[in-house]
Amino acid sequence: MSVPKITSPLVSVSWLVEHLSDPEIVVLDASWFLPGSDRNALQEWRDRRIPNARFFDFDKKIAHPAALFPHMLPEPSHFADEVEKLGISNRSQVVVYDSQGVFSAPRVWWMFRAMGHDNVAVLDGGLPAWEIAGNRLEAGEPVSPVAGDFDAQYQPQWVIDGDSLYEKLNTPDVQVLDARAAARFYGTQKEPREGVRSGHMPSAKSLPFGQLLKDGYFLPSDQLKKRFDAVSNVDQRLIFSCGSGVTACILALAAELSGRERLTVYDGSWTEWGSTYKYPIV
Known part of the structure; x- marks a missing residue:
């Protein structure tokens, strides 16, 4: 019997518990920590993970x-x-989580979407939610999965580079939303990476990713819609940026949950823009 296709980009712990043993479900741990952290995502995956989860090192x-x-x-x-x-095929139903609730998992959701694989979802609340619900964890070296058969079909509408974004900055049809903390957006806090200028792109608007989450879970879709309606028009193409392209994907997933459709992530994000002196800053 085939597994029903994932119908939402966000799934609950109870949904995953129900479907964890389905043959086409593949669970990925996409945990990642900011530069300077003393945490090791790969070792933490070895020590504590959802059963059969595979580590996705983006x-x-x-x-x-x-x-x-x-x-x-x-x-x-x-x-x-x-x-x-990792044992993933085009028929796989991929569920991605991270150890911080919702932080780095949306990056992998976006990567799959950019590669033409729509049967992918993020686990709302991540590993903390899984543990709070009392579900079993696994530890140790996992059994290597049987290799999959995956044909990537690149979807360019999901991705933009710096030069293309520069050309679109003052286009009314486009709105850039920056997921960094407001202090970094306004340049009152120094950027953590050496050689990266402070500030933001001309015409960009600040939407810190934390405003879309509560206690490691996404806000309800109607509240997400209000957040996006406050900073953009419904018919605009939304381009998301952050420090290095990770939390921008939280905005992309939240925008899809809110009903927006024209969604693009600036892959290089502020690390590229802020260190490339031909690009203007405010």
């Missing part, structure tokens, strides 16, 4: 190897090769 392994900026989206062939090693 920072080093499933990233463009020659990029100048952190964890840039890899070529489709690279992405396909790596997810096949």
Whole structure:
């Protein structure tokens, strides 16, 4: 019997408990921590994970190897090769979580969408929610999965580079939303990466990702809609940016949950923009 396709980009712990043993469900731990953290996401996955979860390393392994900026989206062939090693096929129903509730998992949701795989969802509340509900955890080295068969179909509407964004900055049809903390957006707090200027893009608006979450869960869709309606028009193309392209994906997922459809992530985000002196800042 085939597994019903994932119909929402967000699933609950109770949904995952019900479907965890389904043959086409693949659970991914996409935990990642900011530079300077003493936490090791790979080791934490070995120590505590949802049963059968596989570790998705978008920072080093499933990233463009020659990029100048952190964890840039890899070529489709690279992405396909790596997810096949995780046992993922085009028929797989992928559920992604992270150990902070909702933080880095949406990055992997966006990567799959950009590679043409729509059967992917984020676990609302992440690993903390799984534990709070009293569900079993797994530890130790996992059994290697049987290789999958994945054909990546790149979807360019989900991704934009710096030069293309520069050309669209003052276009009424486009609104850039910045997921960084307001202090970083307004330049009153120094950027954490060396050589990156402070401030924001001309015409961008601040929407810190924390305003879309509560206690590690996404706000209800009607509240998310109000957040986006306050900073953009319904018919605009929304382009999301952050420090290095991770929390921008929280905005992208929240926008989809709110009913928005024209969604794009600036992959290089402020690390690229702030360190590239031809790009203007405010």
